[in-house]
Amino acid sequence: MAGKGNTAKLHHYVPQGYLRGFATEKGRVTAVPLDRSRKPFTSSVKNVAAQTHFHTLEELEEPDEFEKALSGVEGEALNVLGKFERNEFPLSEADRWAFSYYMALQSVRGPDTRKTMEHLRAQFLRLEIGAGGRKNVGSWIKKNLGFDSSPEQEELLWAEATQPGGPPISFSNLSHIQHMLDTAESLTPYLATRPWSLVRFQRRSLVTSDAPVSLIRNPQDEAWAGVGFMTALGIAFPLTRKIGLLMSDPTVMLEGLEPDNPRVQETRSAVLRGEFDRIQTGTTAMEKLFNEHSAHSAREYVFHHPEDEMFVPDELPEPNLINMRASGLVDADFDGKPWFGVSDTQETKHEESEHA
Template sequence: MVRMTGKKSTAKLHHYVPQGYLRGFATSQERIRVVPLDCSRPPYTPRVKNVAAQNHFHTVGEFEEPDAFEKVLSEVEGQALSIIRGFANGEFPPSEENRWAFAHYTALQSVRGPDTRRTIEHLRATVVRLEVGVGGRKNVGTWIQNNLGFDPTSEQEDRIWDEATQPGGPPIGFSNLAHIQNTVETAIELTPYLATRPWTLVRFDRRSLITSDAPVSLVRRPDDEPWEGVGFATAWGVTFPLTRKLGLLMSDPMAMLEGVGAGDPRVQQFREMVLAGRIDRIQSGTTAMEKFFNTHTAESAREYVFHHPEDERYVPVNLPEPDLLNIKPMGGLVDMDFDGEPLFASD
C-alpha cells in the first residue's frame, strides 16, 4: 500500500499517457495535434497538459494522500524519459537495469489507460449476466446470497434480475483502487515478456512517427488468423513510438530459437544474451518501417491519435472506429436472451 504523509496540494488532472512522453511529439510550445477516431469530431491542437487525461483518474481516498499513485507514476515516468533521452543520445543498448526499468514502464503504459478499466468492467458484467441468466429467475435469490451477501426481497430480486440480464449485463464500476491494483499487478506479470525480447531502436530522419492514447502495440505473427487473439507472450513483436523520430521494436525471441526445446540450455543462454543487450541493434528508419510503426499505432488507438502538427501526412488514412474494449467475448451464450428459465435442468 502506498502511504505518503504531509499536507500537500492534491493533483486533480491525471494523465494516462505521460506529459513528458507526449512532448516528444509536440512543438516547442507544447502543442500537439489530436485526431479523434470519431470522424464526426474534427482534429484540434491543444497543449500537452490537456491531452490523454481525466480528472481524478488515480485519486484514491484510502491513501493518506489521495493522489499518491499519481506521484509514484511520476517517478517511474521520470526514469523512463531519462532512458529515452539516453537512447536518443546513443546510449543503446541499455544496461540490464535500465532494460528492466523500461520494460516495466512499457508494460505499465500498456495497461494503465481507461480502455483497460472499461474492458474489465465489461468482462465482469458479462460474467454476471451469464451466471444470473443461466441460473434462471427462480435462482437469482441464491445467487444474490452467495455473491452479494444478503437475503433479498422479491423486489430486489426483480431489479437485479432485470439489470443483470439486460444486453451488456449490469452496470459494474471498477474503482480507482481496484484499477491501480490491477495495473500494478499486470505490469509486473508482463514485464519479463518485454525485457527478454530482442530490441531494435529505429531512428528516423526524413519521416516521423505518430502516437496514440494506447501507444504500445502488439504485432501479430504473419501466419495468425484474423480471428485469433494476440498477447504479450504470443505476439511477433511489440512496437512503441518513443518520440516522433525514435521507435522501439521488441521482436520475437523464438525466431532465433526455431526447433530448440524449452528445456534446452541454449534457451537460458540466449535469454542472458538478450538481457545483456547483445542481440539488440540500431536501425535507420525507412518508409516501410515508418508505415509499419504508424499503422500498428493507429490500429491500437482507442479514442485518439496524436502527432506533431507538421506530421499529418504520416497518419494512416483509414483509422479505426473508437473502442474502449480491447478484449471482446465471443458470441453464443454471451449474446443470448434469457427468458427466466434455467438453461440447464437441475438434478
C-alpha cells in the first residue's frame, strides 16, 4: 500500500479521459475563461479543471484513496464511451446505470458544489444566530459547539455571523465527498430513466465546460422558475467534440396516467432497456442547442478542441461558483433583539424571581 509520500496532489474535477475527447492527439485542449480579463489558452488536459488536494483525505492511510476510486468509475465510463463511439447503442441496462451514475457524479463533483454548500450553510447560520438575538449567542455556542464561551468569543461570533453573507464557512474534503456521493446516487435515476438520443456530428463540433451536464428548461415554464433534473425538458451531455448525448423528457409518454398505472412501470422498464433510444445525425440547430447549454452551465471555463473556436457561443456567462442562492429572511438586518419569544437570559431571570 502506498504511503502518504506517494499521494497524488493534483485532483481533476473534470476527468482527463473525458477532456481528451475535445483535445488534439497530443492531449492539448483550449480553455476559455469566463472571466473576461483573461484570454483563452491552450494547455495539456493534465493542467486544466483540477485543484491541488481537492479530494485529499488526510485522516486515511492513503490520503488519495477517493481520487483512486474516482479513477475506477471514470475508467468504466470511458469503456462505455468507447461503445458510443462504435455505435454500440442502445447500451445494456447495466452500462446505462453505470454511465448515468458517472454523469450524475460529474454534475456535482466540481468546486461550485462545495462553494454552494458553504454559501447556503453560512446564510442559514446567519439567520439562525441573528434571529436568536445577541444575548443568546452564549447559549447557542454551548448547545452547538459544546463549550462555555467568553464575552469576547460571543462578540466575535455575533459580528461574523451577522455580517452580509454570514460567517466564514469551509467544508472539509470529507463533507464534500459525502455530499457528492449522496447527491449523485439520488440523481442517477433521473438520467437513466429518460429516453436517450446519441447525436453524431460530421461538419460541426461540440464544446464542453467545467460543468458539462446541462439542463434544458421547458420553454413553457415561468422565467423565474428553477429547473432541476426531475423537471428539465432535456439533459445534454457532450461526449466528445463529435458526439453528444441528449436525454429527453419521459413524461410526454405518460401524459394523463396516474403514478400507479401499470403502463408507467412498463414504460420505465422499456426506457431502461433502450427501446426508445435512437441515433441522430447532428444538425446546426442541434449543435447550437448543445453548445449554448454547455456554455450557459459553465462555472469558470469552457473547453474546446483548438480547431473549434468558431463553435464557442458569442455570449458567455459571468464566472459563478455558487449555483443556488438563499434569499428572503436570510438577507435581513439584525439589531441584536431576538425575533421570537424571550431570550434565555430573560427566561433565567423569570425563573429566579419565581424561586425567590
